[in-house]
Each structure stands twice: as C-alpha cells, then as structure tokens.
Amino acid sequence: MANTRADATGEGRPPVVSRAFSLLVSTLVLGALIGICAGLLTLLLYAIEHLCLGFVEHPELPGPFLTPAWRRAASVFGGASVAAIAWWALRTKSKAVPSVKQAVAGRLMPIWQTVAHVLLQIFIVGTGLSVGREVAPRELGAMLAQRCARMLRLNPTDMRTIVAVTAGAGLAGVYNAPLAGAFFAVEILLVDVSGGTVILSFLCSTLAAWVATLVKGTHTFYVIGHVDAHFSWDLMVFAIPAGVILGVCGALFRKGSQWAERNKAAGNAILWMLPLAGAVTGIVAIRIPQVMGNGRATAQLAFSGTPTMSLIPLLLLSFAAKALITLFTIRAGASGGVLTPGIALGASMGCILGILWMQMTGTNSIGVYALLGACALLSASQNAPLMAMCLVMELTEAPMNLFVPVVFISMISLLASHATLSVVERRSVTVLG
Numbered sequence: 001m002a003n004t005r006a007d008a009t010g011e012g013r014p015p016v017v018s019r020a021f022s023l024l025v026s027t028l029v030l031g032a033l034i035g036i037c038a039g040l041l042t043l044l045l046y047a048i049e050h051l052c053l054g055f056v057e058h059p060e061l062p063g064p065f066l067t068p069a070w071r072r073a074a075s076v077f078g079g080a081s082v083a084a085i086a087w088w089a090l091r092t093k094s095k096a097v098p099s100v101k102q103a104v105a106g107r108l109m110p111i112w113q114t115v116a117h118v119l120l121q122i123f124i125v126g127t128g129l130s131v132g133r134e135v136a137p138r139e140l141g142a143m144l145a146q147r148c149a150r151m152l153r154l155n156p157t158d159m160r161t162i163v164a165v166t167a168g169a170g171l172a173g174v175y176n177a178p179l180a181g182a183f184f185a186v187e188i189l190l191v192d193v194s195g196g197t198v199i200l201s202f203l204c205s206t207l208a209a210w211v212a213t214l215v216k217g218t219h220t221f222y223v224i225g226h227v228d229a230h231f232s233w234d235l236m237v238f239a240i241p242a243g244v245i246l247g248v249c250g251a252l253f254r255k256g257s258q259w260a261e262r263n264k265a266a267g268n269a270i271l272w273m274l275p276l277a278g279a280v281t282g283i284v285a286i287r288i289p290q291v292m293g294n295g296r297a298t299a300q301l302a303f304s305g306t307p308t309m310s311l312i313p314l315l316l317l318s319f320a321a322k323a324l325i326t327l328f329t330i331r332a333g334a335s336g337g338v339l340t341p342g343i344a345l346g347a348s349m350g351c352i353l354g355i356l357w358m359q360m361t362g363t364n365s366i367g368v369y370a371l372l373g374a375c376a377l378l379s380a381s382q383n384a385p386l387m388a389m390c391l392v393m394e395l396t397e398a399p400m401n402l403f404v405p406v407v408f409i410s411m412i413s414l415l416a417s418h419a420t421l422s423v424v425e426r427r428s429v430t431v432l433g
Contacts, residue, residue, distance in 0.1 A: 022152045023162065027200050030148055030166045031207030034141040038173025038208060039215025041122055041137055048126025052079065059223040063290045063297025064128065072128060073282030076292060079127025080278025080334075083120050087333060088270050090116055100138050104164045104189050106156065109143040121336050128292035130281055130325040131336025137170030138184075141208075161197055164189035165204045171339075171391075172205035173212035175221060180391035181205035187384045221296070221395040222347075224303045224367030229399035234361045235368065239409035242353045242369075243376055246409070247416025249349055250342070250380025253323060254417070255424060257338050257381070260330040270333035277332035281325055291321045294337075295344030298322050299374065302344075302351035303396070307366040309359075312352050319348040339378065343392060346377030371398055372409045379410040380417035 046056045052075040053064045064072055090097075090113060097117045098107040121136040145166035149159040164185045172181025182201035190197055265273040281292065290297035298318050305311050326341045350373015354366055371392065378388035389406050392398075 019158070022154060023158060023196075023200060026145075026148050026152055026154070026162050027165065027204045028207065030141070030145055030162065031169055031204040032211050033144060034137065034166055034169050034204075035173045035208035035211025036215055037140050037144075038137045038170055039212040041118070041133075041140075042174055042212070042216040044119075045122050045126045045133060048123060052127045057293070057296055059220060059300065062300040064285075064292060065289050065297070067289070069286045072285045072289060072292065073279075076128035076282045076285065077275065077278040079124050080129055080281075080332075081275045083124045083129075084270050084272075084274035084333065086116070086120055087274070087335070088268070090120075091270075092267060097139070100135070100142050100167045101189065103139075103142040103146065104160055104167070106160070109139070109146060111143065111147075114139055114143040117335065124334055125294050125336065128281065128285065129278060129334060129336075130291060130293065130295070130322065130329050130341065131334055132294045132338055132340040134171050134174060134337040134339050135335065137174045138167040139170075141166040141168075141170035161190065161192075161200065165197070165200045168201055169204040169208035173208035175391070175395060176209050176213060176218055177391050177394040178202065178205040178209040180387050180394055181208065183384070183387040183390055187386050188382070220397050222299055222303050222343075224371060224396050224398060225365060227365050227368050227371075227399065227402070229401040231368070231402060231405050232364060234357075235364055235372075235405050236408060238354070238357050238369070239372065239376075239405055239412060242350065242357075242372065243409040243412025244416045245353065246346060246349055246373055246376035247380045247413035248420045249345065250377040250413060251417040251420035251424070253338075253342060253345060253377070254381040254383070255421070256323070256327045257330065260327045263331055265331065265333035273332040274329075274334060277325075277329045277334070280328065284321055284325060288318060288321050290318055291325050295322060295326075295340040295342075298344035299340070299347040299370075302347035302370040302373075303367050305351060305366060307351075307355050307358055309355065312355055315348045315352050319345055319352075322348070338381070339391065342378045342381045343374045343395070346374035346392075347371070349373050349377065367396075368402065368405075371396055371402065372405060375406045376409045376413035380413040383414070383417070385410045385414055 050056050053067045095110040097113050103109050118136040118140045125133045142163050145163040149162050168181040168185030171184050172178045182205040185201040285292050322344050347370040351370040354369020374392045375389045379385040
C-alpha cells in the first residue's frame with residue numbers, strides 16, 4: 001500500500017531533473033567519445049589503404065586508379081582471406097555480435113567481439129572489398145552507449161534512446177554529416193520524432209561530427225564542381241521519369257541486400273566464399289578499379305564526369321559491377337554497410353539519365369543530375385528519405401536551394417519503390433502458393 005501511494009505521488013520515481021541530467025551528460029560524453037572513435041577509424045582506413053593499395057582516398061583520387069592491377073588483386077584477395085579466418089573464429093568460437101537494431105532493442109553487444117567486428121569492417125574496406133564503412137562506427141557507438149547507460153543506471157526506455165542516438169552519431173562522425181546521423185537515429189532506429197529524441201539526436205551527432213574533424217580533418221567527400229543553386233524548370237520535369245527509374249532500382253537493391261544478409265555465409269562456408277568474393281572483385285577491378293572499396297570512386301566518376309554519350313557505357317558497367325559485387329560480398333559473409341554503395345549506384349544512374357536528358361533540354365551541370373540520382377536511389381533503398389537526402393547533401397556540400405528538386409525526386413522514387421516492392425511481394429506469394 002505504501003509503495004502504491006509513493007508511486008501515485010511520484011516519490012518512488014527518479015526526479016525528472018536527475019533523469020534529464022543523466023541523459024544530457026551521457027549524450028555529451030558519448031558524442032565526444034564516438035567522435036574521437038570515428039576520427040580514428042577514418043585514419044585507420046587511410047593507413048590500410050596506403051599500406052595495401054599504395055594510395056589514400058581523397059576527392060582528386062577517390063579510388064586505386066594508379067595502383068597496379070596485380071596489387072589491387074592481391075590486396076582485395078588477401079584482405080578477404082584474412083577477414084574470412086577472423087570472422088569464422090569470431091562467429092563460431094565466441095559470442096555473436098548483434099546488429100545495431102538488435103542493440104537498440106536491448107540485446108547486449110559484447111565488448112571485445114564488437115571491437116574486433118568493427119576493425120574487420122574497416123580492414124576489408126581498406127583492402128578493397130565492396131561494402132560501406134558506416135556500420136562500424138554505428139556498432140561501436142551502440143556498444144559504448146550500452147555501457148554508459150548501465151553505469152548511469154538508465155531505465156530501458158532511456159537506454160534504448162541513448163543507444164540509437166549514439167549509433168547515429170557514429171555515422172555523423174565518420175562522414176561529418178550531423179543531419180544524416182540525427183535523422184538515422186530518429187527515422188530508422190527509433191521511429192520517434194518526439195522533442196526529446198530529436199534534441200538528443202542532433203546534439204550527439206553535431207558534437208560527434210565536430211570532434212571527429214579535430215582528429216581526421218575535414219574535406220568535401222564528393223566534389224560536384226560548380227552548380228547553379230537556381231535550378232531550372234527542366235530539372236523538375238526530369239525528376240518525374242528519373243524518380244520512377246531510380247525508385248525501381250532502389251527497391252531492387254534493397255531486396256537484393258536483404259536477400260544477401262539473410263543468406264550470408266555461415267560456419268565453414270565463409271572460409272571459401274569470402275576469399276572467392278575477394279578474387280572476383282580483384283578480377284573485375286583489373287578493368288574497373290572503381291568497383292573496389294566503399295563506392296566513393298564510382299560515385300565521384302558520376303559527380304565529376306564529362307557529360308558525353310561516350311561516358312554512358314562506362315557508367316552502366318560501373319553500376320552493374322558495383323551492385324553485383326557488393327551483394328556478392330555481403331552474401332559471402334562480409335559485414336558492412338550499403339549506404340555509400342547506394343550513393344554510388346544512384347549517382348551513376350542519375351548521371352546516365354542526366355546525359356540523355358541534356359541531349360534534349362538539359363541546362364544544368366552533370367553533377368546536379370548525379371546528386372538527384374544519389375538522393376533518389378538512397379531514399380528508395382533505405383526507405384528513409386530524410387536521412388538519405390541529408391547524407392548526400394552534406395557529403396557533397398551542395399547548395400541548400402537544391403533541396404527543392406532533391407525532395408521532389410526522392411518522393412517520386414519512394415512511391416515507385418513501394419509500388420515495385422508490392423509487385424515483387426505479390427508475385428512471391430503467388431509463386432509460393
């Protein structure tokens with residue numbers, strides 16, 4: 001009876017000020033900590049690229065184009081072989097590392113296994129395997145947040161919030177993209193746009209992005225050159241058919257990545273499948289070096305390419321190679337992200353469609369069409385338009401006025417993606433029935 005009365009008067013609950021203070025302190029501490037970690041992971045990636053491929057990615061040289069073909073093949077095959085053994089041991093001899101979404105739901109991330117898992121992801125991207133590196137800092141952020149929440153004795157609801165917020169800040173830190181990191185936490189992990197979660201997400205992501213720049217420096221990730229912020233009418237018209245095409249491509253890439261993740265090699269199979277993926281990547285990279293890595297090279301080719309019809313075959317080849325190799329790499333057992341590969345695919349297809357459009361009435365630079373394509377396909381493949389649009393706009397430092405055509409084409413692609421997925425699911429049910 002006494003307990004009931006205490007609960008009714010609020011005496012049995014932690015003070016609101018204490019709870020708010022704990023959330024604020026954990027957000028600030030974790031934001032700074034994951035910012036440092038994101039900066040160090042970026043420097044580690046650069047060190048591995050320099051050691052294995054003899055270059056460090058930057059806007060003028062986003063891929064190993066000047067690296068000899070034999071060295072590209074040796075690097076990606078060797079990296080895949082080492083990672084296969086390490087992941088086999090990690091996944092069969094120790095505790096499994098849950099996904100970030102599982103961590104947000106309350107599943108505990110083991111410490112040293114998570115750290116090893118994170119470092120392996122950076123390692124394989126640095127040696128040339130075709131996956132994104134953005135999952136690594138998100139996993140590290142989630143693991144750190146769980147430990148911090150336990151020390152502060154946060155309740156399950158607040159722990160869920162702080163884990164999601166810090167995971168999003170990992171994305172913000174590694175790409176200097178605070179808006180995208182905050183929206184990733186709110187839109188994908190929490191699916192909660194209440195005032196408290198929005199404030200904490202933006203605070204943590206902003207702090208992480210700033211601290212990370214103190215460690216790794218800052219630069220434009222994708223260079224789109226000079227673009228006119230005052231978009232023309234034909235760009236809005238272009239967004240209608242292009243949005244539909246990119247939405248379909250995004251839906252198929254989403255289904256493909258989900259299939260690859262569900263059927264990822266397990267047990268002894270990873271010991272031969274992942275080296276095979278490395279060998280195939282190395283063979284393809286002999287003629288298409290931009291297929292290697294997290295997709296930056298493929299995307300930059302589209303963002304800054306010369307808008308001529310002769311570029312289209314190379315872009316189509318890059319698009320197909322990047323999509324297939326990325327899905328094969330995940331299917332073979334690798335862990336990693338699909339955000340930057342998705343940007344690469346969208347920029348390539350946007351550039352192709354833009355070149356065709358410019359033959360009729362285009363008045364914009366090719367970088368704008370690649371920008372629209374990247375935003376549209378990423379929005380469709382992630383089903384998270386706010387995160388996708390902000391990530392691409394931040395990585396390219398595009399003029400804010402371009403958000404108008406970006407939002408327009410992203411909404412069209414999202415509708416086309418939903419329609420495509422509905423058709424695919426109906427056909428799957430029919431076949432199974």
